[in-house]
Amino acid sequence: MIILETDSLDKSYGPVHAVNHLSLTVGAGQVYGILGPNGSGKTTTLSMLMGIVRPNGGSFKWFGGETGPEANKRIGALIETPNFYPYLSLEQNLKIVCRIKGIDEKDIQRVIRLVGLHERSRSRFQTLSLGMKQRLALGSLLLGDPEVLVMDEVTNGLDPEGIAEVRTLIRQVASTGKTIILASHILDEVEKVCTHVVILKKGSKLAEGEVDSLIKGKEVIILSGDNLDQLSAALSASLLVESYTRENEDLKVILKGEVKTGDLSKELMEKGIALNRIEVRKNRLEDQFLELVKQDNTLQP
Amino acid sequence: MMKLLKIESVKVLSYRVFQILAILYAGAFLLSVSVFPLLKLSTQFANNQDILNLKTWYYFPQIWHTFSYFAAKFNIFLAIIVIFLVGNEFSYNTFRQHVVNGLSRNELLNGKVLVILCIALANTLMVFVFGLIFGFIYSTGYSFQDVFSQIYYLGIYFVQAVGHMIAAMMFAVWLRNKTLSMVLLIIYQFILEPIIRLVLNKYVLVNIGLYFPMRIITKFIPLPDNAITEMFKANTSLNDMTKALPLWLNLALILGYCAIFYLVTKRILAKRNL
Numbered sequence: 001m002i003i004l005e006t007d008s009l010d011k012s013y014g015p016v017h018a019v020n021h022l023s024l025t026v027g028a029g030q031v032y033g034i035l036g037p038n039g040s041g042k043t044t045t046l047s048m049l050m051g052i053v054r055p056n057g058g059s060f061k062w063f064g065g066e067t068g069p070e071a072n073k074r075i076g077a078l079i080e081t082p083n084f085y086p087y088l089s090l091e092q093n094l095k096i097v098c099r100i101k102g103i104d105e106k107d108i109q110r111v112i113r114l115v116g117l118h119e120r121s122r123s124r125f126q127t128l129s130l131g132m133k134q135r136l137a138l139g140s141l142l143l144g145d146p147e148v149l150v151m152d153e154v155t156n157g158l159d160p161e162g163i164a165e166v167r168t169l170i171r172q173v174a175s176t177g178k179t180i181i182l183a184s185h186i187l188d189e190v191e192k193v194c195t196h197v198v199i200l201k202k203g204s205k206l207a208e209g210e211v212d213s214l215i216k217g218k219e220v221i222i223l224s225g226d227n228l229d230q231l232s233a234a235l236s237a238s239l240l241v242e243s244y245t246r247e248n249e250d251l252k253v254i255l256k257g258e259v260k261t262g263d264l265s266k267e268l269m270e271k272g273i274a275l276n277r278i279e280v281r282k283n284r285l286e287d288q289f290l291e292l293v294k295q296d297n298t299l300q301p
Numbered sequence: 302m303m304k305l306l307k308i309e310s311v312k313v314l315s316y317r318v319f320q321i322l323a324i325l326y327a328g329a330f331l332l333s334v335s336v337f338p339l340l341k342l343s344t345q346f347a348n349n350q351d352i353l354n355l356k357t358w359y360y361f362p363q364i365w366h367t368f369s370y371f372a373a374k375f376n377i378f379l380a381i382i383v384i385f386l387v388g389n390e391f392s393y394n395t396f397r398q399h400v401v402n403g404l405s406r407n408e409l410l411n412g413k414v415l416v417i418l419c420i421a422l423a424n425t426l427m428v429f430v431f432g433l434i435f436g437f438i439y440s441t442g443y444s445f446q447d448v449f450s451q452i453y454y455l456g457i458y459f460v461q462a463v464g465h466m467i468a469a470m471m472f473a474v475w476l477r478n479k480t481l482s483m484v485l486l487i488i489y490q491f492i493l494e495p496i497i498r499l500v501l502n503k504y505v506l507v508n509i510g511l512y513f514p515m516r517i518i519t520k521f522i523p524l525p526d527n528a529i530t531e532m533f534k535a536n537t538s539l540n541d542m543t544k545a546l547p548l549w550l551n552l553a554l555i556l557g558y559c560a561i562f563y564l565v566t567k568r569i570l571a572k573r574n575l
Contacts, residue, residue: 050401052575073403083398085312085389092311099308100402 001028002064003148003179004049009058011044011203018044020203021058026181026196031174033190033211034183036200042183043080045200046152050077062148073101077150082137086126090117090136093125094143103144111139114169130157138166142173149173152183167193221253221261222279234271240264250277305412306419313416318385326378327427333371334431338439358525359439362451366525368432369458372424373519376462377490379420380469381483387413387470388479397575406570413470414563421462425455457521457552464518464555467562474566490515511546514558521551 004026011019019041026032034042047053049060051068062071084093094108112121115135120128128136134157141149151170155163170193174180184190190197191211198208225231231251235244240263244253255264261280268275313319338356358367390396396409404412432455436448472482498510510516523545545551 047574052397052400054572054574069400069403069405069408072401077401079397079401081394083394085393085395087317088311088315092315096308096311097402099304099311100399100404102304 002026003028003030004060004062004181005064006045006049006060007058009045009048009060010056011041011048011053012056018203019048019055022200022203022205023058024198024205024208026179028179029174029177030196031170031180031182031194033194033197034181034200035185035187035190035197037185039202040185040200041203042185042200043152044203046077046079046150046181046183050075050079050150052079074146075148075150076141076143076146078137078141078154079150079152082133082140084125084133084136084140087124089124090121090128093136094140097140097143101144107143107145111142114142115139131159131162134158135162138169147178149178149180150182151180153185154182155184155186155189219255219261220281221255221264222277222281223251223253223275224249224277225273225275227273231268231273231275234268234273238264238267240267302411302415305408306415309412309416312389313386316386316389319382322378322382322385326375326424329375329378330372330427331431333374334368334435338435356439359435361436361440361443361447362449363525364432364436364440365451365454366522368428368435369454369461370522370525372428372458373461373522376465376519377487379424379462380465380486382420383413383417383466383469384473384479384482384486386416387473388477388482391473391477392479400575406575407567410474410563410567410570414467417463417466417470420466421459424462425459428458429455454522457548460552460555460559461518461521464514464559464562467559467566468514468518471562471566471569474569490519508544511544512554517546517551517555517558520545521555 002025004024006022006024008021008023009019010021022045034045036042044053048055050072061067063074090112091108095105098105098108112118115138117132117135117139120132138154155166158166170180182194194211196209197211199206223231228249228251232246235241235251235253240255240259242254242256244251265278338359357363399409400406469486472486476482476485494513494515498513498516502508502510
């Protein structure tokens with residue numbers, strides 16, 4: 001079942017093309033990451049999906065056809081910062097959310113406990129620390145146990161323990177079959193919790209797919225030796241190598257299709273080049289990401 | 302509608318600024334109406350009377366006219382309350398959050414209109430209660446019919462209060478900033494529009510100023526008739542205070558302005574990114 005479908009969604013702020021004809025599909029039960037550097041259009045995209053920013057073009061559908069307030073009531077969403085009334089208590093703030101969404105107010109105690117704020121439930125929102133505010137926003141997100149969660153930079157402002165807790169929470173929620181859409185500029189986060197990912201840059205889609213298949217892409221081999229110039233020359237000449245880059249004292253090598261690491265090692269030995277280090281590394285999302293962004297840069301004048 | 306009211310009630314009732322301004326409003330009104338009957342103005346303008354007795358303002362049924370007139374003078378407090386309530390939604394980003402949570406933009410607006418109607422209703426009730434109390438204190442020899450015969454002035458007061466607050470709401474939604482909205486509303490109400498009216502009255506058409514929104518909202522009801530009013534009427538520089546359009550025309554105009562302000566606000570909210 002498709003939870004969300006966007007068709008050529010487009011938004012400009014004056015000369016800035018924030019989101020460029022973006023088409024996405026999110027299926028039920030996916031943990032869908034929207035990954036991109038700052039200013040790549042993640043928040044704008046989510047804002048359009050939640051109805052707070054008007055798109056210039058394109059369209060989107062939640063749950064196969066709904067848009068607007070009725071769809072939003074079925075979604076728990078946090079965009080950018082936690083937004084609450086500073087002079088109201090945590091309970092009062094959540095009461096407002098319950099009344100908007102038509103949720104039983106009994107659920108307030110459950111979520112406040114879930115995010116560990118039960119001791120502060122009668123404090124005013126303005127007395128909370130940044131991390132606690134973020135937790136309350138998470139609690140608010142989970143009110144009424146919505147089918148879909150939308151989160152934007154959800155671990156911002158949390159301490160390492162808080163970040164770990166939030167990630168555990170996301171995985172827990174995901175394991176119950178809910179759909180989660182998560183925007184982040186932290187690759188590690190996306191890699192750890194997401195099943196699917198789209199990579200954005202300057203509002204355009206660079207890549208989209210399963211996190212596993214993106215990560216399981218080509219292997220990267222890290223080589224180092226005493227004579228890097230000689231090693232480089234050998235790699236350039238080799239028919240086994242697809243590409244390589246030099247990083248400080250290391251060379252990062254990507255092999256062609258079916259070539260094995262051993263084949264390269266053997267070839268270098270035959271040429272009489274000794275290696276200090278040979279390490280096979282999975283091509284992690286980060287590399288993939290940087291690679292994609294780099295490729296895109298070369299296209300631009 | 303009940304849903305919107307329940308949502309708004311949580312926000313409004315616990316808001317300190319609301320509590321303080323509401324008390325200030327009631328206090329300022331009570332103080333001003335308490336003072337007049339105690340004043341004994343001796344004046345050289347009124348030939349026949351040595352002392353102007355302001356107590357006649359407090360006799361049934363004229364008291365409804367008097368109290369509605371004075372209560373309307375303090376409606377700027379109500380307008381400022383509304384600017385705070387609406388401005389907060391922008392500064393706390395809560396309008397935005399409400400839409401994310403599943404309210405429509407029209408519901409945002411209608412929630413505020415409901416708050417405005419409730420505040421206006423509460424204040425009309427306050428004026429009613431004070432009117433009864435002061436009326437019974439100062440009136441002598443009245444019949445039951447006298448007590449309530451001009452009670453429709455309270456309805457006029459209600460419409461004025463609503464108009465003033467809807468205008469304030471429009472400023473707050475347009476500017477999205479409490480301070481700026483407040484300053485601009487005050488400048489418009491007390492300086493800009495009066496000057497425009499004055500100029501137009503003088504150079505374009507006599508009494509055209511009476512059709513302007515703030516003139517109607519703040520001075521729908523002319524000064525209650527009294528020896529002082531007679532004096533003002535005779536004095537050309539002061540007689541603006543005693544002028545007003547016919548009641549039905551004023552009512553039609555103020556309702557028209559309310560509708561315009563509401564629709565403008567609705568349009569701004571619908572088109573904007575939150």
